[in-house]
Amino acid sequence: MTKPRSRRGGGRPTIADVARKAGVGAITVSRALREPGRVSEDLRRQIQAAVDELGYLPDPNARALASARAEVFGVLVPSLTNSVFAEVLRGIYDSLSDSSYRIQFGNTHYSGLEEERLLQVFGPQRPAALIVAGIDQTPISRRLLETAGCPVVQVMETGPDPVDMMVGFSHFDGGRAATEHMIEMGYRRIGFIGARMDPRSQRRLAGYRAAMEAAGLFDARLVTTTPVPSSVTLGRELFRDALAKVPTLDGVFCNNDDIALGALFECHRASIAVPKTIGITGFNDLDMMEVAFPSVTSVRTPRYEIGRLSVAMALAAIAGKRPQDPVVDLGFELKCRESTSR
Amino acid sequence: MTKPRSRRGGGRPTIADVARKAGVGAITVSRALREPGRVSEDLRRQIQAAVDELGYLPDPNARALASARAEVFGVLVPSLTNSVFAEVLRGIYDSLSDSSYRIQFGNTHYSGLEEERLLQVFGPQRPAALIVAGIDQTPISRRLLETAGCPVVQVMETGPDPVDMMVGFSHFDGGRAATEHMIEMGYRRIGFIGARMDPRSQRRLAGYRAAMEAAGLFDARLVTTTPVPSSVTLGRELFRDALAKVPTLDGVFCNNDDIALGALFECHRASIAVPKTIGITGFNDLDMMEVAFPSVTSVRTPRYEIGRLSVAMALAAIAGKRPQDPVVDLGFELKCRESTSR
DNA sequence: GATACAACTGGTAGCGCTACCATGACGTAC
């Protein structure tokens, strides 16, 4: 019958302790913390004093259970080591760091099945929002997202049919712009080199192909791809393969900067003049592309901005202020540098 | 008085629904799910059937509240874009992906204050384990870790006084080994170039200094550092600074591979022969160092393995099987390549 | 046949918080 003082909880102060100390009801403490405007100035101060004195911190688990809503953002990316996603994550993180939201992340490893599994894990927790990379979810994933009961932002790409909201840019246009630039600079036998070949890479390839066909330059033998994960080492190998296949190659549009760097290093090693004999273009415009020798032309993609904006949109949606246009195209910028200026 | 059917929860099946359908008590369902061994074969099958039929998924928030333990690993790293931490995260992730643990991460931005704040956010949630980068926590952070009531693994470095467990290697030894190698190869005026200069960088510098002093080669003017975050671009600038300061420079030990790459590119640009005129050594051995031209000597660090092992140790501790030695040194490996072979 | 013990199962009572509804104290309008 005597109060069985908190047998499980490690004896941390609870909202009831604060309420007792402040001489108010527990619910008033709860309100003072979550909606200060709805509690009188006086009580608010009193409660704050009690909170400070006891060192009270609300239990997020109890909160989540009672309100059927966890203060958690779920983030699903296909890779952690790909610095592109690392920057998206950084943008997400920075935009959330002064809120009380926590971030939970999942690595889909470019697998639709894994994505489904992760959504199944994230869902029951009732996250405040979900941010997922890509727009090619499986039907099951789509349904899971649609029924998640929280704002959903698909990032990295834009497309016609958002689950809820989208922030990204057109990989097709990026690929096309890069290729058109090389054609303009006088390159003719321009190869495409790509690894991993996820949906976004596929669309860059499609953009490349569109540009090449429009110029009457397309030749299937110019395309060298592999499903193997991308790396600088692999870039070097693929470049060698491409050159062996088409000795007249005079340029390469690389699916990403790692591949481009591998190609560049191989050119150095084989004493192939860049940009004179062979032009090189990358994708993403990592920091090092500008510093490389010669500096490498690349498509600058707004990765960090995608992260930031996706959070801003999710936060707005949580607050009930949905954007008029749920799809935001942040564009890209072609950075023309030495590696294609002959 | 009539059952007010689940007014908040979106009508998902609860453990009570499963229990009713299976004709058992709720607690038995709970046990069948968490400790199958303690429930008879018969009931287990019956319960599983009910679970499958209803599509029941336990509510992690309710679980966390009732058991005072969330199935969450908290991970604190100082940076997301530094690929070193990205690989640690990947290791952590891969080791946890077939468990039901979720991963919550925090970015301390190399700030002790921010680390304290994050621990304060993570703590009340009662995570299953905490993994934090570094061993130089502030006294407040240390206390928060000690009182977290869960296994704690400090990663990246080893040291004498773990909060709980540690997995890493000696940055001092790594810095010394790299420097000794350069001395052995005949370099004399070997500079140290470092950005960010977090505690680990400081220890690499100390290792460099120890090696240089032991050989009677140390000269304070050889050291060029900045608190600015590291990047390839910055590496190039620092290298130029170092060379301007000490024109007789014949080698550089770079605090990390980004810096080394910046130095290498600058050598190309300025037609400085590597390794003949100047030798270059990096730290971490990113994939690209082997492919670079010339390939770059670097200290290979077990980043992915650190992530994996930290989880393995935490999981063992959760299961009550603490390792006999709470500190594991995974070592490093000096990769000698063209950039220092003159 | 009584006793002891293990193996299994269930009831009860919370975990710490918030949704919902009720209450009382004020205004304001008529």
Next chain:
DNA sequence: GTACGTCATGGTAGCGCTACCAGTTGTATC
């Protein structure tokens, strides 16, 4: 003065799950 809204506050009843303890059954032991 009565009716009605608004504001500030509180009580009650869960949210969905598990810790704790109790009860039941079956089996081994003497």
